[in-house]
């Protein structure tokens with residue numbers, strides 16, 4: 381059964397570890413992540429961007445697929461199905477479709493409008509027992525065609541949004557989606573520390589988990605980050621393993637063209653990536 385992310389993140393914040401949000405793109409992705417979380421006895425959040433939602437034939441299809449897998453694979457660890465960077469309209473659709481968590485990304489609105497829309501969605505989500513993530517300070521980089529400029533959030537704005545009753549809060553601290561450029565300045569721990577101080581028990585969310593060095597991840601967790609989003613890293617691992625299979629000519633040997641064989645190395649690569657992250661984030665055996 382899908383659960384809200386609120387409870388697992390409260391526990392993570394108190395226990396000083398983070399739960400991974402891994403974005404899904406298709407059946408193989410979803411199965412790989414669920415199986416790895418179960419093997420590691422870790423709570424997990426499946427992230428769905430609006431673009432991935434469209435690709436997978438809409439939110440109802442995704443809810444059906446994920447619920448079916450949880451049952452058939454015997455998944456007993458807590459699983460949240462979460463809309464990633466949702467628009468106001470997208471968030472409403474996911475509330476209706478049976479997601480268990482949503483992110484409303486109002487970071488591009490003026491703060492007053494971000495507050496008004498966040499408040500309304502909190503009520504709609506709460507009525508269904510769902511968690512809601514809000515964002516302050518756009519996350520830089522490019523995701524699904526949405527390009528952010530990489531802001532550092534204002535800690536006072538974070539406090540305002542946290543006080544509305546959101547379940548978890550994403551704050552830009554120099555993190556970006558996708559690969560980090562060679563001249564990246566790193567995470568702004570000073571601002572993260574201030575946000576943490578002002579928002580108390582609020583679980584903080586770190587987007588752009590791909591390519592952040594392990595020491596920075598650990599420091600961010602020690603300063604109150606309890607949810608870390610990873611997307612690109614699974615994509616890169618999948619693509620590299622698939623490339624290797626094809627370049628070795630394995631699709632041309634016997635029944636190597638069978639999609640169940642052709643996609644298998646990529647699936648194993650996703651599993652290895654998720655396992656590594658769960659270990660780094662400290663959520664193994666916290667289910």
Ligand code: 13P
Pocket residue numbers: 403427464465556557558559586587588589590609610611612613
């Ligand atoms: P990466 O693609 O950089 O891992 O970021 C994922 C993310 O933050 C999803 O919201």
